[in-house]
Amino acid sequence: MKIALFATCIVDAMYPRVAQATVQILERLGHEVVFPAGQACCGQMHLNSGYFREALPVVENHVKTFEAGFDGGEYDVAVAPSGSCVASVKHQHAMVARWAVEKGERRADATLEARAAAVGDRTFELAQLLTDVLGVTDAAAQLGSYLPGTIAYHPSCHGMRLLRLGDRQLNLLRSVEGLDVVDLPEADQCCGFGGTFAVKNADVSSAMLADKVANICGTGAAACAGGDASCLMHIGGGLSREQRTTAGDAPVRTLHLAEVLASTREHPLTFDGGLALAGSPAGGAR
Amino acid sequence: MSSVSLGIPAVPPRGFGNISAVEPFPQAAHRELGNAQLRENLGHATHTIRDKRLRVVSELPDWQALRDAGSAIKTEAMSRLPELLTQFEEQFTARGGTVHWARDAAEANRIVEGLIRETGSDEVVKVKSMATQEIGLNEYLEERGIAAFETDLAELIVQLGHDKPSHILVPAIHKNRTEIRDIFLREMPDVDPALTDEPRRLAMAARAHLRRKFLSAKVAISGANFGIAEMGTLGVVESEGNGRMCLTLPETLITVMGIEKVLPRAQDLEVFMQLLPRSSTGERMNPYTSLWTGVTPGDGPQNVHVVLLDNGRTRALADRHGRSALHCIRCSACMNVCPVYERTGGHAYGSTYPGPIGAILSPLLTGVEAEENSSLPYASSLCGACFDACPVKINIPEILVHLRGEDVEAKHGRDAGPGGADRAGAKSSGRRRGLPTQMDVALGAASWALSSGDRLGLLEKGLPVARALAGRDGKISRLPGLGAGWTQSRDIPAPPSESFRSWWKKRQKDAPPADGDGSTRGPATGGATSDGATEGEAQ
Amino acid sequence: MSAREEILGRVREALGAEPAAVQPSALAEYRTESGLDEDALVELLVDRLEDYKARVEVVPRGNVAAAVRARLEGKEFAVPEGFPAEWLDPSLDERAVRDSREAPLAVVRLDGLDAVVTSSAVSIAETGTIVLDGSPDQGRRAISLVPDHHVCVVPVETIVGIVPEGFARLDTTRPLTLISGPSATSDIELERVEGVHGPRTLDVIIAR
Numbered sequence A: 001m002k003i004a005l006f007a008t009c010i011v012d013a014m015y016p017r018v019a020q021a022t023v024q025i026l027e028r029l030g031h032e033v034v035f036p037a038g039q040a041c042c043g044q045m046h047l048n049s050g051y052f053r054e055a056l057p058v059v060e061n062h063v064k065t066f067e068a069g070f071d072g073g074e075y076d077v078a079v080a081p082s083g084s085c086v087a088s089v090k091h092q093h094a095m096v097a098r099w100a101v102e103k104g105e106r107r108a109d110a111t112l113e114a115r116a117a118a119v120g121d122r123t124f125e126l127a128q129l130l131t132d133v134l135g136v137t138d139a140a141a142q143l144g145s146y147l148p149g150t151i152a153y154h155p156s157c158h159g160m161r162l163l164r165l166g167d168r169q170l171n172l173l174r175s176v177e178g179l180d181v182v183d184l185p186e187a188d189q190c191c192g193f194g195g196t197f198a199v200k201n202a203d204v205s206s207a208m209l210a211d212k213v214a215n216i217c218g219t220g221a222a223a224c225a226g227g228d229a230s231c232l233m234h235i236g237g238g239l240s241r242e243q244r245t246t247a248g249d250a251p252v253r254t255l256h257l258a259e260v261l262a263s264t265r266e267h268p269l270t271f272d273g274g275l276a277l278a279g280s281p282a283g284g285a286r
Numbered sequence B: 001m002s003s004v005s006l007g008i009p010a011v012p013p014r015g016f017g018n019i020s021a022v023e024p025f026p027q028a029a030h031r032e033l034g035n036a037q038l039r040e041n042l043g044h045a046t047h048t049i050r051d052k053r054l055r056v057v058s059e060l061p062d063w064q065a066l067r068d069a070g071s072a073i074k075t076e077a078m079s080r081l082p083e084l085l086t087q088f089e090e091q092f093t094a095r096g097g098t099v100h101w102a103r104d105a106a107e108a109n110r111i112v113e114g115l116i117r118e119t120g121s122d123e124v125v126k127v128k129s130m131a132t133q134e135i136g137l138n139e140y141l142e143e144r145g146i147a148a149f150e151t152d153l154a155e156l157i158v159q160l161g162h163d164k165p166s167h168i169l170v171p172a173i174h175k176n177r178t179e180i181r182d183i184f185l186r187e188m189p190d191v192d193p194a195l196t197d198e199p200r201r202l203a204m205a206a207r208a209h210l211r212r213k214f215l216s217a218k219v220a221i222s223g224a225n226f227g228i229a230e231m232g233t234l235g236v237v238e239s240e241g242n243g244r245m246c247l248t249l250p251e252t253l254i255t256v257m258g259i260e261k262v263l264p265r266a267q268d269l270e271v272f273m274q275l276l277p278r279s280s281t282g283e284r285m286n287p288y289t290s291l292w293t294g295v296t297p298g299d300g301p302q303n304v305h306v307v308l309l310d311n312g313r314t315r316a317l318a319d320r321h322g323r324s325a326l327h328c329i330r331c332s333a334c335m336n337v338c339p340v341y342e343r344t345g346g347h348a349y350g351s352t353y354p355g356p357i358g359a360i361l362s363p364l365l366t367g368v369e370a371e372e373n374s375s376l377p378y379a380s381s382l383c384g385a386c387f388d389a390c391p392v393k394i395n396i397p398e399i400l401v402h403l404r405g406e407d408v409e410a411k412h413g414r415d416a417g418p419g420g421a422d423r424a425g426a427k428s429s430g431r432r433r434g435l436p437t438q439m440d441v442a443l444g445a446a447s448w449a450l451s452s453g454d455r456l457g458l459l460e461k462g463l464p465v466a467r468a469l470a471g472r473d474g475k476i477s478r479l480p481g482l483g484a485g486w487t488q489s490r491d492i493p494a495p496p497s498e499s500f501r502s503w504w505k506k507r508q509k510d511a512p513p514a515d516g517d518g519s520t521r522g523p524a525t526g527g528a529t530s531d532g533a534t535e536g537e538a539q
Numbered sequence C: 001m002s003a004r005e006e007i008l009g010r011v012r013e014a015l016g017a018e019p020a021a022v023q024p025s026a027l028a029e030y031r032t033e034s035g036l037d038e039d040a041l042v043e044l045l046v047d048r049l050e051d052y053k054a055r056v057e058v059v060p061r062g063n064v065a066a067a068v069r070a071r072l073e074g075k076e077f078a079v080p081e082g083f084p085a086e087w088l089d090p091s092l093d094e095r096a097v098r099d100s101r102e103a104p105l106a107v108v109r110l111d112g113l114d115a116v117v118t119s120s121a122v123s124i125a126e127t128g129t130i131v132l133d134g135s136p137d138q139g140r141r142a143i144s145l146v147p148d149h150h151v152c153v154v155p156v157e158t159i160v161g162i163v164p165e166g167f168a169r170l171d172t173t174r175p176l177t178l179i180s181g182p183s184a185t186s187d188i189e190l191e192r193v194e195g196v197h198g199p200r201t202l203d204v205i206i207a208r
């Protein structure tokens, strides 16, 4: 299958390793990965902040870029290693198209809504693609995924509630050889990111983050894994600020699902030259 | 107050009363977050109710079908509202009741005062009601020498504590048992000084305190959970029996009901009487529900009135993307599951309606241009827990985003376009389309950069510079301006030395695809991101 | 313009020319029947009522009077005029205070009584809900409210499984009271406590 990678702006610019890992996983399964060069961003930050007019060109660019590849047969589906960006593509793009028509925007394009919906229909979140389309149920057996250590898992809100991912991400993580996924208390609670919410309502957001960080560290896991780079940046930023460390004095990290799945016996995921989850599970994080 | 107009205005007038924030949400939230006792009380209460709700909801195999039905009935009711209101009026009147109409809070208060005066009484007992809370009826009556006694336990706690409600179902949710005991000891004249903080004892104290009031009251005031158009029936859903006392014993009963509470058919109750109790108190059924239709000779109040209240509801109805907020059955599930509400409590929202529903309903009732409510749609991380919990499937996150859009338009809208008429209110409220804010500038620039792969790629060439700026520890801990909100509690990882886009390009160049079809496929890299692993890492 | 005209005008204006939504009955995919037999209905109702801390007893039809007597022995109680005579043991007559719409007891009198006994119109097993509809065997709403102890007879044929079956049997134009356990409150820390303003004791006698 030919698969277009929508890296998402945050992964492209801040977490290239997540996109690289996504490529590795898909290629390991024998699929061909394409990176449509015109892509940039899903526009979620603008949309969720109410800046629809500013979101419109971002959405147009996304739809234009990906529909060209679908129409030209360059790829069959698109995948992004981010639940919230996929949710935006699937649910919000048509909405902003409608908004532009209703408001009589100069850039309004009556065809955009249907085109956005068509792109949305063929766009998948990574775990969704792996589980529902590519039939991956056992990461160790099918992908050779191997990562010794203990992690907690945070199911991001948009993956959980807008995409209804259910246990797809968790099941993939649980099937990684050597990996112990511990229960995260209050896992379904938002980490407090919410895009510009984190700056507009910084106090409430920080209070939510503090609870998330405390819950993660309470599990004793060496890292918190998730499927959304933006939430992980938020949680990671809190862990870093609070200088949270494991019993082995390694920093408590955040890991993207793709990085965990891409890790193998031959080429395990490493940080600073050491195994990614060294220090676990010897004892609780503090 | 608002209703002086020449003909029917394009946008219905806003509502007034206790539906406005008094200060911007972030400011109020900052203060409330500092109250450790409040945080603890709310954390305890919301977690208790969340578990209970989940338990009883998961018991029903057809919960989702019931939610769909509830949502559909409400949609139908809104679309047939003129007809249903008229039918309700006819039926209620035919069965011996009197119907009054109130354009806004002030008019409703005047009507109720007039009705009380006619009875010659100067005190009334009250069943907890959001509508009368919204119009500020108690304060209005008190200023005019009429004493209104709240009889719901939580309302009583709030009233005795000279406090404000912070939750639509349990207005005293912000108080714990010890604080409640202290209020009772201080404010109940006849209370046993040895009163303990055991909830059972506290409930008994309330029973004793209110007993005489119930037995002697001549006038009662209630809200209504439902009004059935088909036969003019009203319904109140409650737990303690204070509702039954008020609805049954006095001679005169005055009900204030929002116009959106009308349901087409009696049969619709079979849906809402399953959705409401399980969503609100997490019970299979609430202890008591009373349904009455006009006057029943020889049984209950013989002088029965209903005041149908607009107060901004038609304004909310005029917003096609927001109107489903009027489907709300006031169960409080959305606030009980809300991570923001859990931490700030209800007072931070200013309005009678706190939490997620308040963050959309208050600005819809007043118009989001009303400066005081314009920060409410931002009081959410859009996590979606409210939408999942809502028994009538109000898509609160989507309406929040819609209202943010309206707010941005109202403040900084450029070309008004055909929708411009909607924003007449922005001018009348004295709001100037302001100078661009930091957020405007930042998001405007981001829009330019993020609407083209080339432009984003160009900007990403600056990553090594940013990486260098982050310094040795590989993180950014202080940013100016808007970014300061972020760095208040979070670091930003040093950016990687290279974007994915640029890495990919190189990879394509280094290893041209074997099949030579010009696709962008490259060979698999060796292991797991050994290069990237040290980059962009938060620590 | 009157407030009525103005509000209705605003509503029409707000709705614009949009067509009325379809009748939702077509969408009703929720359960409308429980399919439970009598034994299952009784068992479920008992379970749910006990969960609310009501006292429940299932007795053969012929033993109702005895069961009622056991609950009311030595108490002065209200009884609606239409309460079936065969359910009231003559030994209780002396302390039974009759009430009807035509000759209602004063509220203070009711407050002085120890208890009340009524029949009931419909009971919903799944939610443990007993409905009174003001018929002569159930009486005025006040009598089942003011006394602190309510003894309620539930004839087995009035039990249904789920809420829609219950409403299907009810006439909403009658004054209806849905009772699910003794009065209770969750207003203190959202924990349920039984016994506030309504009767603090609810005794249910299911007559089979």
Ligand code: SF4
Pocket (backbone or CB within 6 Å): B279, B327, B328, B329, B330, B331, B332, B333, B334, B335, B357, B386, B389, B390, B391, B392, B393, B394
């Ligand atoms: S919005 Fe929904 S969940 Fe919130 S109070 Fe209203 S009905 Fe309940």
